Amino acid sequence: MVRAIDLDEQSRKHILGVPCPEFAETAFVVGPPLARRRVALISTAGLHRRNDRPFAVGANDYRAIPGDTPAADLVMSHVSTNYDRTGFQQDLNVVLPLDRLRELVADGAVGAVAAYHYSFMGATDPTRLEATGRHLAGLLKADQVDAVVLLPV
Amino acid sequence: MGALAHYLEQEGVPTTQVSLIREHSERIRPPRALWVSFPLGRPLGPPDQPEFQRRVLLAALRLLERASGPVLEDFPDDEPATPEMEGWACPVNLPAPPQPDGLLPAVVAEIERLRPWYELARERRGRTTFGASGLAAEDTARYLSGYLDDPAPPNPRPEVKPADLLKLASEDLKAFYFEAAAAQPGASGDRLADWFWAETAAGRLHFALQKRLLTLPDNALQLLGRMMLVPRSQAHRAN
Numbered sequence: 001m002v003r004a005i006d007l008d009e010q011s012r013k014h015i016l017g018v019p020c021p022e023f024a025e026t027a028f029v030v031g032p033p034l035a036r037r038r039v040a041l042i043s044t045a046g047l048h049r050r051n052d053r054p055f056a057v058g059a060n061d062y063r064a065i066p067g068d069t070p071a072a073d074l075v076m077s078h079v080s081t082n083y084d085r086t087g088f089q090q091d092l093n094v095v096l097p098l099d100r101l102r103e104l105v106a107d108g109a110v111g112a113v114a115a116y117h118y119s120f121m122g123a124t125d126p127t128r129l130e131a132t133g134r135h136l137a138g139l140l141k142a143d144q145v146d147a148v149v150l151l152p153v
Numbered sequence: 154m155g156a157l158a159h160y161l162e163q164e165g166v167p168t169t170q171v172s173l174i175r176e177h178s179e180r181i182r183p184p185r186a187l188w189v190s191f192p193l194g195r196p197l198g199p200p201d202q203p204e205f206q207r208r209v210l211l212a213a214l215r216l217l218e219r220a221s222g223p224v225l226e227d228f229p230d231d232e233p234a235t236p237e238m239e240g241w242a243c244p245v246n247l248p249a250p251p252q253p254d255g256l257l258p259a260v261v262a263e264i265e266r267l268r269p270w271y272e273l274a275r276e277r278r279g280r281t282t283f284g285a286s287g288l289a290a291e292d293t294a295r296y297l298s299g300y301l302d303d304p305a306p307p308n309p310r311p312e313v314k315p316a317d318l319l320k321l322a323s324e325d326l327k328a329f330y331f332e333a334a335a336a337q338p339g340a341s342g343d344r345l346a347d348w349f350w351a352e353t354a355a356g357r358l359h360f361a362l363q364k365r366l367l368t369l370p371d372n373a374l375q376l377l378g379r380m381m382l383v384p385r386s387q388a389h390r391a392n
Contacts, residue, residue: 023156054285086345087194087200140166
């Protein structure tokens with residue numbers, strides 16, 4: 001489990017000391033019931049297809065992951081060495097739950113799966129993701145996405 | 154992660170997220186976040202537990218149906234307990250250090266012993282996460298150990314910077330070891346990490362490389378040595 005209080009002293013100090021951007025207001029967009037929404041996943045695990053360019057230190061770009069990408073085609077090039085990768089090694093759904101999302105659509109709980117999902121490399125100062133994030137919003141809207149699930153590692 | 158949620162939502166795209174560090178979400182105040190108590194690296198919780206993962210994903214998605222925010226909720230359950238781990242043992246016997254011929258031959262010998270288990274794991278899982286560096290397993294070890302001496306080895310992928318390639322090689326080598334070792338049932342992530350960093354020549358290669366990179370003038374290589382090669386939780390094993 002990971003409550004900050006349970007981490008080793010060094011990790012706790014590091015994690016709680018990470019600068020967090022603050023926002024005066026929180027935009028909040030409402031939408032239709034979940035059963036009518038089209039959902040995209042965005043991971044910050046540094047995931048990409050095997051033949052894509054790996055992420056570099058300080059990367060603030062993204063990789064697109066087509067919804068039909070087989071799990072076997074995804075690798076990870078995150079720069080951090082301080083999180084568990086064995087879960088991902090065993091089961092992609094630990095970091096990118098594409099199978100779970102498809103099941104929720106099959107059950108009728110969720111409307112549809114987006115054509116594309118996206119990945120960033122999360123060890124970058126989050127304010128450096130602003131321009132890319134806003135650009136990505138346009139791509140998501142063009143894909144009719146009205147629900148995004150953001151997944152850190 | 155929370156900042157990205159703000160940017161998307163400001164542009165009109167509704168977001169929800171999993172939060173691993175509650176303290177960060179409290180400060181960033183993204184529109185909707187579901188805090189989970191799982192280890193870093195596992196936002197959906199345990200591998201190969203679809204029912205549990207589906208509950209986590211659906212709980213995060215349900216936050217989209219709230220009328221106002223920001224919303225920060227706690228997922229009620231910890232990761233389910235996994236079977237007793239004490240029985241796990243590395244599938245091969247690795248020779249105890251020191252090996253007379255040096256670190257690289259010791260790592261290459263380990264790779265050869267682990268390879269059948271790596272292949273077995275890959276076959277069972279239908280995939281491998283090894284390969285982001287584009288190098289073969291032995292070549293990841295060769296590239297890493299090449300930096301122990303002057304001059305630095307030639308870069309086999311000139312389009313990737315040396316520090317980035319060293320990092321990719323390091324993660325690929327670890328993925329090879331972790332996937333091979335996990336072919337033996339009952340291995341938790343923590344147990345595998347302790348084994349890699351305490352008992353393998355590949356772990357010792359990492360500690361030696363860390364020490365070496367800290368002496369080099371290149372800033373990117375120093376940063377790699379300081380932050381990205383050895384996990385904080387294993388740093389005490391350096392000597």
